[in-house]
Each structure stands twice: as C-alpha cells, then as structure tokens.
Amino acid sequence: MKSQFLIAAPHSGAGKTTVTLAVLRSLQRKGLRVQPFKCGPDYLDPKHHTLAAGNESINLDRYMMPDAHVRELYAKYTDGAAISIIEGVMGLFDGANKMQGSSAELSVFLDVPVILVVNAKAMAYSAAALLYGYKHFYAGLTIAGVIFNFVNTPTHYRILQEAAADVGITALGYLPEQEQIKIPSRHLGLHISAETDYNSIINNAADHLEKYINVDELLELTKRAAPVYTRSPASPAGDLRIAIAQDEAFNFVYKENINVLSQLGSIQYFSPLKDTVLPAADLLYFPGGYPELHLPALAANTSLLQQLQHYKGKILAECGGMMYLGTAITDESGTIFPMANLLPVHTSMLQKKLSLGYRQVFIDDVLLKGHEFHYSQYEKNTALTGSGIRVLNARDEVLATPVFKTDNILASYLHFYFGDNVKGLKKVLGI
Incomplete structure (x- = not known):
C-alpha cells in the first residue's frame, strides 16, 4: 500500500x-x-x-x-x-x-x-x-x-x-x-x-x-495497492547517431520520446544558441521551445545555420524547431531574423493567434499523435503538406494544419508523442 x-x-x-x-x-x-x-x-x-x-x-x-x-x-x-x-x-x-x-x-x-x-x-x-x-x-x-x-x-x-x-x-x-x-x-x-x-x-x-x-x-x-511493474528485458541499442537540440530555445521534450530514441542508437545534445559546430549525426531532432525569445542569438550563429544547409541526414522538427528550419522568424516588433532556410516557410509573432488541441497525423499507413500549442503564425508558407498526409483533431475533423515531409525532413507545428511508437517513427523518417 x-x-x-x-x-x-x-x-x-x-x-x-x-x-x-x-x-x-x-x-x-x-x-x-x-x-x-x-x-x-x-x-x-x-x-x-x-x-x-x-x-x-x-x-x-x-x-x-x-x-x-x-x-x-x-x-x-x-x-x-x-x-x-x-x-x-x-x-x-x-x-x-x-x-x-x-x-x-x-x-x-x-x-x-x-x-x-x-x-x-x-x-x-x-x-x-x-x-x-x-x-x-x-x-x-x-x-x-x-x-x-x-x-x-x-x-x-x-x-x-x-x-x-x-x-x-x-x-x-x-x-x-x-x-x-x-x-x-x-x-x-x-x-x-x-x-x-x-x-x-x-x-x-x-x-x-x-x-x-x-x-x-x-x-x-x-x-x-501499488501497481505491479514487470521490467522488460533491455533491447540492444541501434547504431544511429542522434543529436538533439537542447538549450533555452529548444526544450519541450517528453522523457519517453528520448527513451525510445535511445533504443535506436547513441544520443548527444547540442545548442543551436551556442554551438558553432553541428554534431556528426544520422538524425537531428529539433523539439519545440522558445526560439522567438532568442532570435538575435539564433540568427547570429551563422556557422551552425550554414552547416545545416549542407546536412544530408534525417531531421525531425516540432513547432519551434520547425520555425527554426524556416527562412525567417519575425518578432513582435516586426524585426525579421533569418533562420536555417531548409523549409520555404516564414513564421511571425505579429498577429498572434492561439492554435491549440490534440492532433492525429496519418502519414500513409502510419498514425502519429501529438498536440499543437502556439501563438506564432505563418507569414509565408509556400510548402505544401506532403502527399498521403492527413491531419485530424480529437473530434476526427480534418484540419488544414501543414505537415512538411521531404526525403530527409519531417516538420510541423505539432509536438509528437512517439514514446509507444518507435516503429512508426522509424517508418515515417525512413531510418
């Protein structure tokens, strides 16, 4: 008891x-x-x-x-x-x-x-x-x-x-x-x-x-009465090199997401705010956070931004991470800060509007779940949601929320939970 x-x-x-x-x-x-x-x-x-x-x-x-x-x-x-x-x-x-x-x-x-x-x-x-x-x-x-x-x-x-x-x-x-x-x-x-x-x-x-x-x-x-926990045998870790952005600008991460990523390989952390060298990695994970509060420092780290433009591995980016991969972010005063330019999207803190709720994302035959919470909006979005992708809310209503999928990038405003679905994540990312 x-x-x-x-x-x-x-x-x-x-x-x-x-x-x-x-x-x-x-x-x-x-x-x-x-x-x-x-x-x-x-x-x-x-x-x-x-x-x-x-x-x-x-x-x-x-x-x-x-x-x-x-x-x-x-x-x-x-x-x-x-x-x-x-x-x-x-x-x-x-x-x-x-x-x-x-x-x-x-x-x-x-x-x-x-x-x-x-x-x-x-x-x-x-x-x-x-x-x-x-x-x-x-x-x-x-x-x-x-x-x-x-x-x-x-x-x-x-x-x-x-x-x-x-x-x-x-x-x-x-x-x-x-x-x-x-x-x-x-x-x-x-x-x-x-x-x-x-x-x-x-x-x-x-x-x-x-x-x-x-x-x-x-x-x-x-x-x-306390629940009974039966520990499962540890699975051998994979050989992927995984680098996760973690600093004051990027820190919205579920512990179980990290746990399942660790099953795929070794994990290291880096700071888009401070590190000038992009880690050697097969998968980069940019979680959500507060990039809008650190725009001068993010834009000033041109060394890392330039290296990202030549990166050939896989990238998963959520909310603030997606904003960072776009062409630019406009702050509340209207100042525009250039970003990584990996996605043809420009987000802005002007005309703020709350977007909030659970989301279901169907990518071909894979279902990923997550939620959306942000005030920033697209100022410019020339990228289209990838083919075979549908986004629904908790009431099973179809939404126009973009999910960007290329050969090496999966990015959106959504914060995904994949702590129970590492197979689905691997299939979607192609790893």
Whole structure:
C-alpha cells in the first residue's frame, strides 16, 4: 500500500498547480521519494514538478497514449517511489472530446483517488452542491478529500468544512491567499523565466501548506495497492547517431520520446544558441521551445545555420524547431531574423493567434499523435503538406494544419508523442 492521488480542480485557476508543488516539496523535505506525474500534454508543469520533488515528472495522456502504455508508465515510475502524485489538467472533467483524456477519466482508469482544490474565495455553504455534483457525476470516481483555496478566516473555513461533511468528503484544510507563492504569469502560457526564483516560491508554498493542511491525513486517505511493474528485458541499442537540440530555445521534450530514441542508437545534445559546430549525426531532432525569445542569438550563429544547409541526414522538427528550419522568424516588433532556410516557410509573432488541441497525423499507413500549442503564425508558407498526409483533431475533423515531409525532413507545428511508437517513427523518417 502506498499513497497515490490526483490533484484536480473544478476549473483552471483554482490553484491546483501551486498546491501540487507545495505538496511535492513538503514530502520531499521529509525525505520521502515522491514521483510526480502530469495528466495531459503539458511541458511546463512537469518542469516545475521536477524542481519541487527532485524527481523527474512524467506525462500520462489517455488521448496520445494507448491504455497499455499509460498503465506501464504509471507502474514503472511508481515502482520505487513512496508516494505518487498526478497533477490534473484544466477542470476535473475537461477532456479533448467531452471527458476523453480528462483528469477524472485518468483517475478512474488508474484507480487513483482525487484531491479536489476548490477556489472558495466567494463561496460558502453552496460548496456542498458543487462537491455533491463532482462526487456523483462520474461512476467510479473517488474524491478522497478537498482543499479549500483562497479562504482567509477560520470562520469561513468552518462553513466550508460543514458543507464537505454533509456531502461525505473529508475537508483537509484551507489556504489563505498569499501573493508570495503565486507562480508568475507564463510567456504564451508556457514559459519559465530565468529571473524568477522558483525554488524559493515552492519552499514558501510548502511552508504555507504545512500551516493549514493536514498532510498526514491526506497520505492516509489516499493509500492504495501499488501497481505491479514487470521490467522488460533491455533491447540492444541501434547504431544511429542522434543529436538533439537542447538549450533555452529548444526544450519541450517528453522523457519517453528520448527513451525510445535511445533504443535506436547513441544520443548527444547540442545548442543551436551556442554551438558553432553541428554534431556528426544520422538524425537531428529539433523539439519545440522558445526560439522567438532568442532570435538575435539564433540568427547570429551563422556557422551552425550554414552547416545545416549542407546536412544530408534525417531531421525531425516540432513547432519551434520547425520555425527554426524556416527562412525567417519575425518578432513582435516586426524585426525579421533569418533562420536555417531548409523549409520555404516564414513564421511571425505579429498577429498572434492561439492554435491549440490534440492532433492525429496519418502519414500513409502510419498514425502519429501529438498536440499543437502556439501563438506564432505563418507569414509565408509556400510548402505544401506532403502527399498521403492527413491531419485530424480529437473530434476526427480534418484540419488544414501543414505537415512538411521531404526525403530527409519531417516538420510541423505539432509536438509528437512517439514514446509507444518507435516503429512508426522509424517508418515515417525512413531510418
């Protein structure tokens, strides 16, 4: 038996990320090995989790991943941990298509109870109706406890505590509002600022949590039989040389994507910002990130850009990586910065518009899944989606999202998840 739970909320903005980070740090400070997970395709929350727990956070996603893969990942990373904590995504029941891929669906699938974080700043006994609805809406869902956030007085909390008791849900405490523990706003919803001392913020959040929340009761309420993990025999690594862009401009990478790439050969990392020599490699992987925040440095590294134009191996590029392979990127002020010129596309931070959602990409007979999240747009796009390629959203609606495929390049705005599909990736890339 070990404590396992999913921290969720009725809606975004209730404070579930701050509570998650506070719980992770509180347990880590007690000397407990805690394994964090993130429901959904988010890149930033896992970075925060990893900092708070001292243990790398893993994405679990029932839209992008087959069920067997989700179970395997959860068992694999829970094995050896004293406590496993999943941070939910959006509201508890919000998914790609109704509840598909939602926090509630994942909770029931893994038989993990929910700790609900409720923003009760402007709520009193009406919390009983909200909790009753969330408790009974989805068969099989277990809400083990509730934390009331943004509650500033014990009197207010007593009313909320009575509401929870009348519904049959344990109230674990309340958290007064405190400016010092708020995570700063994100660049495009996805940025960790180098100027922010996140470690201090997380420590302050843990101190705050320990004053008002019964962490021991939380752990006792959420004890469940641990999943059994059977380790598979290691496969011999291939002989490909793989180079992955990794620096402040390119860092949106799923751990399991790296794990499956390591099965294909040796991996090394390089920085398009700082390295002037392109590594000798059979496959270059440019993941997404923040190239728009580092355009002068990327454009100034002409040595690397010129070497890319003569590179003959395979290239996989996602979102920011694709932007870097284009002819140019225009920043928010209208300044144009030349890029690698491997794709006839020019992207721009002017006229920003959010493109967001899960994607299915059919490339001939191979299906790759991923998601799209960006504000930049094409200023010029003379490249056409490769023949035999179709892009659909989570509702199976056909989209006009371009996917660029040449003899040696696969690139698009999509962030692919291929941690369960190395065969499909090899076939698409021709390696």
